[in-house]
Amino acid sequence: MKTILLLPVLTLPALAEVPFQVAAETASIRFTPEGNGFVMEVNDPGNHAWMLQSTDNSSGWTNMATHRVFNGSLRIPVPRDGSRRLFRLNSDVAGQVSSSAANALILPGSPYNYANAALPAHLLTPQIQGQNNTPVTNPTTNAGAALGRVLFYDKRLSANQTVSCSSCHQAQHGFSDPRKFSVGFDGGLTDRNSMGLTNARYYLRENFFWDERAATLEDQVLMPIQNEVEMGMTLDLLVQRIDAEPFYDELFTAAFGTPEVNVTRISRALAQFVRSIVSGSSKYDLGVPTNFSNLTALENQGRQIFQGPAGGCAACHGSDNFVPGNAIFNNGLENPYVDKGLGEVTGLTSDEGFFKVSSLRNIELTAPYMHDGRFATLEQVVEFYNSGVVSHPNLSPQLRLPPGPPGSPPPQPRRLNLTAQQKTALVAFLKTLTDTSVTTHPKYSDPFRYQAQ
Incomplete structure (x- = not known):
């Protein structure tokens, strides 16, 4: 025509x-x-x-x-x-x-380093390495993550070719979405807030999504593509679309040795790219070797509240990655829960209200907060933990008075009773976890050419 x-x-x-x-x-x-x-x-x-x-x-x-x-x-x-x-x-x-990678994409002369990120010593400890959910079957390689980057930004992954993974996971917003609910390929809204991807590879439980319904990141990356609201594709059409674009021959060959396009390779490449999004240059990181002498008095006060008994935040956001151990939490957002979280997946009353706790790195950039985006600011989040936790049978031990396991008699929610100045300090500390080197680095940016040569 x-x-x-x-x-x-x-x-x-x-x-x-x-x-x-x-x-x-x-x-x-x-x-x-x-x-x-x-x-x-x-x-x-x-x-x-x-x-x-x-x-x-x-x-x-x-x-x-x-x-x-x-x-x-x-x-x-x-x-x-x-x-x-x-x-x-x-x-x-x-x-x-010609549909070559050189014509279609803006790629560096030498591949970006995705496989071996330069991280400070405190992020190379056995504790931190033990949080890494990278499977032995899919180690991150430079070529694999480079392919994953292109796929992450490619709108061919949606039914009408109008949205990509990056539409709901925007780099400037910590790879999340500033809207409460993301807009899918046909204008529909998702039912949960987009979770930030910074340091997604550090999660001991390995599961993904707010309700942990995906056992691995390799499983997770394919689910939005098939979701009827988000991207509306079938896996057969996904493979057909990608296989029909000649420039992908070069990228799949570099990543996997041959140009063959299949679901497993697409999944692995996307997962490699997401796992490469790692933060290690925040103000907090720069302060670790000097006992945080670079932080202001207010920020250091907030750090002490966060890590100490006054706040107790580190109980659920531990280590220098600010992630939990082998646990999922009910943080008392409401009773009853409109969105049952893990309970929606398992059908168990004892699992209602449990949601994944992701890393707090780049938390300043990922507003709004919680699975339903109910809090617009960090100040609102701090106030919730200060005075708003709701009694629920499944409330996690860290938020109970006295502490006790979920399912024990109806708990008294813990109140932090922080002063206005202490709450301001806690927010100030959370902002020291911001790392714009992740959100602005070219290796995480949209690689497509949008200007004619």
Whole structure:
């Protein structure tokens, strides 16, 4: 099917977005003046090839460059020459732009180091290594995580090619979503808040999702792809889509030795990339060797509250990774629980209200908080633990007075009774766990080219 859009170069201001059909997909284009020319901003979920053509009305159309959309959108700069020239984009292109990794992606000359992250000594201890959920069958490699990075940002993984894993796990937000509930491929909302991925590889229990329904990260990464709200795909269509894109031949060969695309390889690559998202350069980390002399008095006060009996936070967020041991927790958010958490999976009353506790690293960036995003700020979270924990039969021992196991007589919830200044200090300390080197490093960023070459 041939689709043409005529654009007079001297038309100002920029046109509104213009929709049109390409094959079975709806594409659109925006014509925007920029510098000494203009830009054709093409939104094309079908990832077609386009030929730019021009005419001065005195002769036929002149072919200019041919461009390929690789991940849903492309900016095509066009110089202005002062004439009343017309331009058009033609999707009826004989021969497409080469679908090579070099054309489609912005990759470094030498592979990024995903396999052996440079971590400080306090994150290389036996305790920390014991929290690592990397299976022996899927060690993180540079090529494997590089492939996983591309898949993580590729919108082909959703039914209508409009969302990717990164849509709900945004780097600038600690690989979470600033909305309470994420928007799926067809506009529907998820039923839980997106969990941040920083230091996801450090979790002794290995399970994933708030309710721990995925036994491993390798299982987890495939579930949103198949979810009817999130990405709406089948695994057969997933393999077909990825296998049909030639640039993936290079990436799968580098990662696994051959270009074969299958579900297992996709799962392993995505898991490798997620496990590579590791924090070790926060203000807290820089302070460990000097007994936190770099922290302010307020931050150090908050650290002492966090780690000491006044707050008791380390009981559920322990070690320098701020993750639990081999436990899942009911933190008394409500009674009864609207969302039963683990109890929804097992069907057991004794499991109601239990949710996974992830690392607090980059917690400043991952608002809103809790499985349902009910708290907008860290201040609200601290106040909840200070005065808002609700009595529940399954309330975890750390939040009971006196301490006792879940299922024992109805508990008295623990109250921290912190002063306003102490609560401010605790929030200040939590912000020392922020590590923007993770959220801004190119190796974790979107690798696709969105500017025509």
